[in-house]
Each structure stands twice: as C-alpha cells, then as structure tokens.
Amino acid sequence: MKNTAVNVKPVTTAGPNGRRNFLKMSGLALAGTGLLIAGCSDDDLDTPATDNQLPGVRNGKFDLGGGDAGILTYAYALEQLEADFYTKVVNNTSFTSIFSSEEQTVLVDLYNHEVIHREFFKAALTGALAGTGGTVLPSLEFVYDGLNFGNRLTVLQTAMKLEDTGVSAYNGAGQYLDNVTYLGLAGKIVSVEARHASAIRDILNGGASFAGDDIVNAQGLDKAEKPSEIIRQVASLNIIRTPFTAQFLQ
C-alpha cells in the first residue's frame, strides 16, 4: 500500500434526506481518535477534502452550515433578529406612550421569549458543536435604517412580519432535521411564535386577523417555506448587516 497522506474525511451518517448529520457523531467522529484514513488508491491523493458542512467561516463569510447544525444555526440567526428587534422596541423612549399597557405587556413578553430562544440556541449550538470544528454563529449586526421604533403601526407591522416569517421558517425546516430531539425542540418553539403572531395580528387588526385568510390558506394551513426562501425574504428587509451564506441549506 502506498504511503498516502491522511485524508481527513469526517464520519458521516446520511439521514433520510441524504443530509450529513454531524451532531450525532460529535465527540466521536471528529475528535483526534476518529480520523479515517481515506484509503490507498491514487484517486484519494487528488480528491479535495469534502466540505464538512459545519457552520463556520468560508472565504471570509460565515456560512450557516448544513444538516442539523445548519438548521439550528439558521434558527439561531432568526431568533437573534427577533430578540434584537424587540429589545429596541421595549427600550425605545416612546414605548410607554405609543402602546397601551396591555400592548406593552404583550411586547415585553415577546421580548422575554425571543431573548430566551436566542440564548437557548446559543447554548445548544455551543454544546453541539464542541469538538467538531464547527463555529457558533457570532452576534449578527442589525441596522434599522428608516424603521421608526417610535411609530406604533411600524413596530406592529414589522413584528407581525417577523413572527409570521418565524412560523413559516420553523414549519419549513422541520423536514430537514434528522435528530428527533432537535425536531421536538423546534416544535416547542414554533407554536409559541404562532401564539405571538396571533396576538400581534389581533392587536393590529382585530376580527379574524389572528389567523386571517392572508396567512392561513384554504386548507387551513400556515406557511412552510424552505430555508433558502426565508433567508431571501429576511435579507430583503435589509436589517442584517453581517454578510453570511447558506450554501448547504435547501
């Protein structure tokens, strides 16, 4: 057998979608003792190392990664956005004058919940990526050019957009999660986002808008959009200043 360079190919498991799932194997596959020797054929010398699809910087930009780690990182990014938005809402100097006390209570609750969600994902990813070579998404930079946090309608309409988008994002991401525990956790969060959306819509427009025909379709279904579509929509809000890519998410 030729003396080949050790080609570090991470151990992967292919989930039902063919996605690599590193998180199940973390600590086993990518720690020092888990190196696979790729083999002895000539082909291996020329084969470039396959991307491990872990979240982390590639070509100067953070990529959210693929597989379960990618989905969790994607969720973390969205929760960072919501948490940052509500932090600005409840700390705005006009907050107590533009919203009734009931509305303030709702918005403070949303702030509480989104910060908790954000910190949860940060902790979950920190644990899951430890020892894998993947990187936890850093705190993104958000800018709200032209978004007047002192305008009641603007705040509520933006909140509605973010909550409805969050619901669609979680609904659309579920099928890509291989690990059933992660799916369960996402499930626990999405219904709270839907409760949020219902409350904001009701505050805005009353009537049937809590689950209006503009968001729930003729089959009684909420949206479920793929990560790439959600990212496109969120990017078009021009709020996330930090550039990132999501080349491994569908």
Next chain:
Amino acid sequence: MNILKFLESLANQGAVESLNTKGSRRDTLSQLGKMGATAAVAAVPFSMLFSQKAAAATAASAAVAETATDALKLALVLEYLEDEFYRTALERDFLNNEQTIIVEQISQHEEAHVALLKGALGAAAPAKPTFDFTAGGAFPDVFSNPATFFAVAQAFEDTGVRAYKGQAGNFPNAADKAALTIALQIHSVEARHASRIRRYRDLKGWIAGNDEGGHPAAADAVYAGENVTMQAGFNTASVAAGTGNRTIPAIAGSESFDEPITTAQATAIASLFIVA
C-alpha cells in the same frame, strides 16, 4: 391495537358508564359547569376518574408502534372533535358578533383540517366518533353560555397544539416528511387559535407554568407538564438579557416553550368528550 379501536374500547368500557353514573359524583360534575376566568374549583372525583383512565390509556398504548399513519389518525379524531364543536356552537347561535367572528374563522380551519386529513388517510380514515361536548353533564351550558364555551374551546386548542407536537417523532422516514410538514402547518394554526381564545378570556396567549386559567381540576391533564423550564439542559428560567437590558422573569422560561403530550394523554383528554 390501533388508536381508534382503543378509543372505542375506552368509550365502551369506561366513559359511558362513568359519565352517566348518578349520585354524588354527578352532582359534583354539574358544579364544574360554572366556569369562568376566575372560578375557583376544588378537586373532584372527576379528576380521579380521569387519572384512572389516563393510566389505562398509557398502559394500553404503550405497546403500540406509532407510525405517521397513526399520528394522522389521532390528528383526525381531534379535528373531528374541534370541527363539530365549533360547527355546533355556530348552529346554536348564542355567541355575540365579536365571538362569532372568532369562531367562524376557527371553524373554517377545523373543517379544512378534517377534509385534508380524511383525504390523506383515504380508506384508513377513522369514522367520526359521537361526541358529547358537555362531557356527560360536566359542562351543561357549553352551547348556551359563552364563558363555558370559550373555556372548553381553550382546552381543546391548547390540547391540540400539545397533541400534534407529541407526534413529531412519528415521521422518521423520508416518505413521511411531507406529512410531517402538513402536521407542522396545522399545529401552528391551532396555536394561533389557542392564543386568540386565551386572550379573549383575558389570559396571556401563551401558557405560564401549568396555569390552567380558571379551568377546574378536570382539565389538569391539559396543562400538566407545561411548567418545565429545562430545555435540553438549558435553564430557560434564568436568562440574563445582558447589561443595561430589562430583567427577564423566570416565568418567561416556561412561557417560551410549549410542551408535547403523548398519544395516550391526548386520547384520554379527547375521550372525555367521546361517547361512541
């Protein structure tokens, strides 16, 4: 034993007998009809009955291998229940204009859910059970007193959210993923419903601890377990927002995550309202 046969057996052996028993238990049950956001209700034998059935339900379904089809069948039974509940309320015409607008929107969705799930299950779709929304006289004015109606509606919607969530693990294969997505898309709509009904009853749209919002002990199971704060080793009840930011109260931890219930738990709750 599949879920529907299980429900049938439960109805035949336990539910009808218990709910129609005369005597002090029945009298106590009728007191449960007085419900409202601030009603104080003592624990009653009804909840003991419930926990007996819940124990039987858990034991019986423990051996059942749950597939995506099983999950959809459970979902359909719950949707049949909600669909008929709201349809009946609208037919009885006892709600005011604002209430009617809320219920009509919800009813439209539940009807659509029934059609969708029946279509998905085809020949495997269970038949619609016979319902008793008074739960054997526990809620005699469910279709004449809006307060009672909305209290029961809240229990149904919060239960539905938890029940769908509990089925998430039953779609493991690639072929199940389309059904998983549909289930998620229904699940979030039920959560919108639940939030609106809770807020209509002057509660928060989200569940704090295992607070039942004025429901009697018979509804313990609907909210049992909602007070957890540890999520995958993370303590949601002690999150610091960071320097200069508002303090986040401990209760927000349990509010920010909804909890699943098992097939057995969901079945036991539904069976309170199923007579055949």
